[in-house]
Amino acid sequence: MSWQYVWLEIRRVLRAPQFVLLGIGIPAVMFMIFGPIYGSQQAGGLSALKYIMASMAxxxxxxxxxxxxxxxxxxRQTGWNRLLRLTPLRPWSYVLTRxxxxxxxxxxxxxxxxxxGATVGGIRMSLTTWLTSVVALWLGTIPFGILGLFVGFLSTAAVSGMVSSAVFLLLSMFGGLWFPVEIxxxxxATIARFTPSYWLGALARDPLSGAGISPQAVITLSAYTxxxxxxxxxxxxxxTSRT
Incomplete structure (x- = not known):
């Protein structure tokens, strides 16, 4: 894997204002809106504030x-992929880099x-709990990164954004990230437990309740991966066979 290529791609993403405005801004704003509204209630064995924080993240x-x-x-559309194939970058290295x-x-x-959540929301937990939830959630996004690659390789530039939007909207709605599965x-609720997004949310939320990392969530997301x-x-x- 080429770390120079990784750094190039990271800079390209960071230069795009929509990443900051939409990628980071929307979940942050949703937490700021819904956290205070439902913060005093309980959801999934947690305070609603913790539940919403983990779900929005x-x-x-x-x-x-x-x-x-x-x-x-x-x-693919602009020919950048074809150019990369002329370099020493191996196909597996390209996929791993993405x-x-x-x-x-x-x-x-x-x-x-x-x-x-820690500052505005006033959530207080041990450092171990914070780190466990963050790391579990972060690593739990691996199958979604691969799913993004699948969409990118299979669709055109004109429709890939719409396909990705439809996928994350459906996964968010049916996976219990926008509202608890219990309601x-x-x-x-039956469909939710078959979605990878449900288990991603579980990876984030379970450590916050003191339950630790769910083995079922790890196994399910590994299978999805x-x-x-x-x-x-x-x-x-x-x-590659078509080009």
Whole structure:
């Protein structure tokens, strides 16, 4: 993997104002709005303030990871991918680099929302609890970064953004990131437990309740990583065979 290429991609993302305004701003604003409204209530065995903080951080991190697919689709359209294939950069190194970039751009989203929870929200927990939740949530975004690659390799630049938006909206709604699964209709609650976003939220929230990291969440997201990774490999090979 080329760290120079990673740094190049990170700079390209940071130069895009929509990353700061939308990628970080939307989950932060949603926490600022809904946190004070429901903060005194309970949700999923947590104070609503903690639940909303973890859920908004998961929503933002998932969205940032998925949106990497739009950049891949744009690079395919402009011929940047074909140019990279003429360099010593190996195909596996390219895919790994894109995944590392997705992880790195999701981290600021998590940190900003959690910082707001600690300062504006007044949430107090041990440092171990904070770190466990942050790290578990951060690593839990890996399958979503791979899903973004799958979308980017399979769709065109004109539609990849819409596809990514539809995916994260559906995953957020049905995965319990916008409202607790406990208040969903029965059919939605059943669907929720089959979505990777539900288990991403669980990775973030469970440490906040003192339950630690859920083994079921780790196993489920690992399985999603393998399955989505296989589809992403197929889409990548399909794209390279056509060019």
């Amino acid at each position: 998961a929503f933002g991190a998932m969205t940032a990871s998925l949106n990497g697919g739009s950049r891949v689709a744009y690079e 995944l590392v970039v997705a992880l790195l751009i999701s981290l600021p989203v998590i940190l900003v929302v959690y910082a707001l 969903m209709p029965a059919f939605m 393998v399955v989505i990774g296989l589809f992403a490999m197929w889409a990548y090979r399909r794209d």
